[in-house]
Amino acid sequence: MAEKDISIIHPRPSSIVAALYTLRDLNVDVAILHGPPGCSFKHARLLEEDGIHVVTTALDENGFVFGGREELSTLLCKVNEMFNPKLIGVVGTCASMIIGEELSEPVQDANLDVPVIGVEVHAGYPNNTKGVLIALESACDAGVIDDEELERQKVLLEEATNVEKRHGAASKEYLVPSRGDLKYKVAEKVINYLKEGKKCLTIMNAKKETGYMFADITVAINEVAEQLGVSDNVINMANVDDTLGLPRVRHHATSIMNDFREKGIEIHEIIGGMDEYPITGEKVSELIAEKYNDFDFAVITGVPHAIPMDNLQNMDVISVTNGPRQVYPLKDMGHSNVIVEIDLHPKTLGVSNIVESEFGATMRELTKDMQDAEEA
Amino acid sequence: MEQKRIAIYGKGGIGKSSTASNVAAACADEGYKVMIIGCDPKSDSSITLLGGKRIQTILDLLRQKIDVKEEDIVHEGYKGVKCVEVGGPEPGIGCAGRGIIVAIQRLRKVCKSIDDMDLIIYDVPGDIVCGGFVAPIRKGLVNEAYILTSGEYMPLYAANNICKGLAKIDTPLSGIICNSRSVTREEEIVKKFSEEIGSKLMAFIPKEQIVQDCERDGFSVLEKAPDSSVAGVYRELAHAIMSNDSSVLPSSLEDERLRELTR
């Protein structure tokens, strides 16, 4: 296990960004960043792709000195008129929090009929899950979620933090990014395994909306198996329980399940909700011990480092991640191949259907080529 | 002569602003070109040089997004002393420290006459609560620091802490000024303290009602009561400051020693 107090020096998303995504999952229509213009710009843009409005009070030097109470209350009124929101989130930043800005006062000043979740967060927390936690606590205070959901989320967050410390982005002081193994080579290997009649476990353990693309890998493997006439050799696990999590997260699970069904793909084992990726590991381990001990290889997608290796020792493990810094930690865990779906996240925002992955596309093409060659 | 840029530190309320303005007036009397820059959000440094009038602060104007010019923020007071107030947010709001940094940056940009001054006095608030309040020193604007104290334990305790702070940021101390609160053996105590930290006592200013009377009417002692004995003391202090050319990186005393000294 990693040291508790290592100081991580590679760039990571901040708690502010984590709070923004959490507000998105709570289905706010508008998120206001109370701070300098440009703060968290890249993620703000991505969230706009996902259909929520992100605006900023654009505090300048004057704002830093005199505070931005008026700027914030004016902006609250403005967005209320512009977007007619049903739920608004206000997110603090380093600048506004360091000068001690109160988020509740401007909300009172604006006096809107719309509920507002004020999240007093800055980017100075070593674990960015702190941003999620503060956002959820604020949502609970605002009556948007109940205590039960808050408690459930707290457990998940703690586990998510532990997963990152154990084998993830917080496991080492510095992690080198990598593009992972060649998709072509790994696709060939998977197809050959299937051809040889090897038994395959697909484990999709995706974080929320990223599932829209990781699901495609499950789909592609099943399609290839079908074409090779070995469908029965594939067992699918996925965290697509749509009765768990925040509203938006449940919706993703429903959408993905619908697509699986439409494509005739059976999910044999539902291993949890789409926000449960940090805690599915144990369940997967138990299932393997009980029923799938004799399988030859596993393809794990999403957050592969959350699945313990204990019961996977006898299998060839191939994993697919969207984090370039996750490659070396996964190899260290004993995965024989690690593939990176570069830029996966932006492609899974604002969608409600499975989107094609590069690895899936590669497998499909390669199978076609192989069959064409055999026929010729 | 080389330009003197001084700051007077000391416990809150000990008399920094009134000493600063009286010294400024005394130097102006001698024909020196003097500027006083109030770095306290209270904006009370230059008021007795301006006949009790308050001036627009730099931050007042910046707040209104006015493209400030020298004449907007530099106001001539008693005998041509140039008065500047940084200003700041209301207590409890925003960040006064950041305000000082921003305002001084602006002042240096728009104020041409700053280079012609013989003496610039930065009047800072007593309690240095964050980086902004030491910005004048940290950014190399101040080249001599003075500490004002009485012979009481708490002001000396504060003075001692300031010595630690100055040493930490490598800023030499040019002297200790005693502003009396009529404690027994006061001059002796402060003199001893000055020597033990490696510095020297510059002046002993008695506690006189007239200082407060002049202040209430909006004047320095030098202007309103030039013949009073305390006016003479300020003159001597002004002279001592203008001719002072030695400074030391101060050491500091153990708390036990401080108590002993004031016992």
Ligand SMILES: Nc1ncnc2c1ncn2[C@@H]1O[C@H](COP(=O)(O)OP(=O)(O)OP(=O)(O)O)[C@@H](O)[C@H]1O
């Ligand atoms: N020598 C003196 N005799 C009598 N009264 C004095 C003397 N020196 C200062 N005072 C009075 O003490 C009060 C506080 O002084 P002043 O405002 O200059 O303190 P300060 O150190 O600048 O305070 P702050 O830390 O709040 O800026 C004033 O009313 C002032 O007139």
Ligand code: SF4
């Ligand atoms: S330092 Fe903090 S407030 Fe400033 S841009 Fe970065 S995250 Fe935003």
Ligand SMILES: [Mg+2]
């Ligand atoms: Mg003062």
